[in-house]
Amino acid sequence: MAIPKTVQWQGDATSGVVCIIDQTLLPAQRVFLRLSDTSQVIDAIQRLAVRGAPAIGVAGAYGCVLALRQGLGQAGLESIARARPTAVNLRWAVDRIARASGGDPARALSEAKAIHAEDEASCAAIGHHGAGLIADGMGLLTHCNAGALATGGMGTALAPMYVAQQQGRKFRVFADETRPLLQGARLTAFELHEAGIEITLIADNMAATVMQRGWVQLVITGADRIARNGDAANKIGTYGVALIAKAHGVPFYIAAPRSTFDPACANGAAIPIEERNGRELRWLGATQTAPEGAAVFNPAFDVTPAGLIAGYITEDGIKQAGQIAAWLGA
Secondary structure (H helix, E strand, O other): OOOOOOEEEEOOOOOOEEEEEOOOOOOOOOOEEEEOOHHHHHHHHHOOOOOOHHHHHHHHHHHHHHHHHOOOHHHHHHHHHOOOOOOHHHHHHHHHHHHHHOOOHHHHHHHHHHHHHHHHHHHHHHHHHHHOOOOOOOEEEEOOOOEHHHOOOOEOOOHHHHHHHHOOOOOEEEEEOOOOOOHHHHHHHHHHHHHOOEEEEEOHHHHHHHHHOOOOOEEEEOOOEEEOOOOEEEEOOHHHHHHHHHHOOOOEEEEOOHHHEEOOOOOHHHOOOOEOOOHHHHEEOOEEOOOOOOOOOOEOEEEEOHHHOOEEEEOOEEEOHHHHHHHHOO
């Protein structure tokens, strides 16, 4: 794959920086940002320059090094953890840094690098376990972006596709464009095209049609938080895709590492759902598409009930909803 590294740390704990690719500019431009201040990391997370639950967990972990180096202490760590509320990986990573570092930037950097390495390994394992679901000649559908750009490794939902490709299977992927910010169009289509996987971009309201025509035999998406009962929050529109898949008898899978599962959340109703600025719906890039005075409802995520999910592709294999609590030790 010719996909740039989503998040990297460059240098040591004293003078190093977080380096990310600015995903708001893809696919037209590949611009790398060097973040040396906690506020820059928070801004990058909030405006989606870095996005995807595992990737913002890694970025947040590296951001903690900066916060401790700046002398911001626990308050600085907490400001990072609150940058985006739905993705549990961010809070998980910040809490882990807080426990391991004792306030020392060097120890924080060591732990952040461990989190990054673990995510990379988790992605590879998810790819291995999920690749068996993909048969030669199959049609797949995915929503949003849960590939290398969303993680510290090769991805979650896209990882099985990359591994299946490496194993010699040929298949076709339909990517929902994922309104309003077009992560499927700008990022997933970009990734899969770069990797040489056959990719067909569709508008979000075309998913039912491609399933009705029998072009899709499997759906895999990522997730930002999965409750103890298996309800899963993912990019807005995922719930609709799951309903359409159920109606057409197409199995719907979630691919996510253990860090995305939240044993403290009993069900989807307990998952906080971020609401974003209405400008994202009133404007498409520099073009205004709706009146400024129009009321907007712009949740970033929706919750897919566990009953619509065929299984969860994790680093420890494919789990069923009824196995999650025991697997997490909850």
